[in-house]
Amino acid sequence: xxxxxxxxxxxxxxxxxxxxxxxxxxxxxxxxxxxxxxxxxxxxxxxxxxxxxxxxxxxxxxxxxxxxxxxxxxxxxxxxxxxxxxxxxxxxxxxxxxxxxxxxxxxxxxxxxxxxxxxxxxxxxxxxxxxxxxxxxxxxxxxxxxxxxxx
Numbered sequence: 846x847x848x849x850x851x852x853x854x855x856x857x858x859x860x861x862x863x864x865x866x867x868x869x870x871x872x873x874x875x876x877x878x879x880x881x882x883x884x885x886x887x888x889x890x891x892x893x894x895x896x897x898x899x900x901x902x903x904x905x906x907x908x909x910x911x912x913x914x915x916x917x918x919x920x921x922x923x924x925x926x927x928x929x930x931x932x933x934x935x936x937x938x939x940x941x942x943x944x945x946x947x948x949x950x951x952x953x954x955x956x957x958x959x960x961x962x963x964x965x966x967x968x969x970x971x972x973x974x975x976x977x978x979x980x981x982x983x984x985x986x987x988x989x990x991x992x993x994x995x996x
Contacts, residue, residue, distance in 0.1 A: 859918055870903045874911050878921065878935045884943075884956045886924055886932035924981070944982035950991030 856875055857867040877892055887895065889912055893905045912933050915921040921933045924945070932954070942963045946955040959982075966980040 856915075856920060859920070863918075865914075870907055871911055871915075873901055873903065874908065875915070875920070878933065881934070886934045886954065886956075888932050892933075925983075942980045944984070946984045946986065946988075948988035948991045949985060950987050950994060953988050953990065 853867070853872050853875060856871065860867055860871070873896065874892065877895060878887070881887065889905065889909045892912070893903070893908050896903050896908075912921055912923075916923040916933065919936055922936045924932045924934065943956050943958050944962060946957065947953075962982050963977075963980050967977050970977045
């Protein structure tokens with residue numbers, strides 16, 4: 846399970862500071878992300894189906910609004926893993942540098958870590974006077990399963 850600094854109390858405090866309130870739906874959405882195994886991401890649709898399977902009655906539009914809001918607040922990290930296919934994961938309390946292989950045919954996503962990518966990013970950022978806060982490489986291609994379905 847991913848470790849996060851974002852508890853229900855922290856989310857409630859953040860929402861209150863922005864003039865919003867903690868709702869049971871927002872708390873359940875946060876809990877769903879807290880319970881995800883490390884390396885897993887959810888789209889709004891995936892989250893909707895997961896919550897439906899748990900007999901939680903939260904509308905898809907509420908889920909979309911909530912994950913967008915949590916991403917703007919920095920609680921969730923929004924990942925553009927495929928065209929028009931956004932996924933979300935908990936933002937980590939420290940930089941959580943990982944990268945993604947994305948199949949455009951099957952939408953399969955493989956997460957991987959590579960310290961050389963981070964090292965190159967830091968050198969490029971330093972050259973331009975930037976400080977690296979996050980680093981994500983997306984490699985878009987066609988997986989072996991997607992290649993078999995072409996023919």
